[in-house]
Amino acid sequence: MFEKLSIFAKANDLALHAAARQSVIAQNVANADTPGYRARDVASFSETYKPGRPDQMRATRSGHIGADAATSPATESNVVYRAGATSPNGNSVSLETEMMMAAEAKRDHDMALAVYxxxxxxMRSALGRR
Structure with missing residues (x-):
């Protein structure tokens, strides 16, 4: 019953997207001194979110039909290069920008947890539980 509520699925997908974005941001910070490294980001959640249709078959186990395909909203294919100025060594990472993006990703994750x-x-109130 509860697995069919789309709000839970959307909150979960937003949390996964925020986690993937935080991971890419951490890679950018780790490579801030790497010559030629270009800052990356994950495409926005609104661009990548594709809710599953209720009449569509879905995999429930790893060996189940078509489970090899990535269904997460934040896959490597959604990683984009962030525009910006480069330093003399060709690195485009700005630590100030990364800090702002990390705060934005945290805000998205907190929002997903709050919605959930x-x-x-x-649901607990509707069932008479506290």
Whole structure:
């Protein structure tokens, strides 16, 4: 019953997207001194989110039909290069920009958790539990 609620799935996908974005940002910071490294980012959630259709078959186990295809909204194919000025060694990482992007990714993750928690509270109230 609860796995069919699209709000839970959307909150989960937003949290996964924020985690993938935080990972790419961490790679950018780690390569801030690497000559020729270009700063990367994950495409926005609104561009990459494709909700599953309820009438569509879906894999429930790793060996199940078509489970090899990535269904996460934040896959490597969604990584894009961020525009910006480069340093003399060709590196385009700006630590200030990375800090702002990390805060934005944290905000998205916190929002996903808040939506999940709020929806769970509503469900508990509807069932008469506290």
């Amino acid at each position: 928690k709020s929806t769970l509270g509503i």
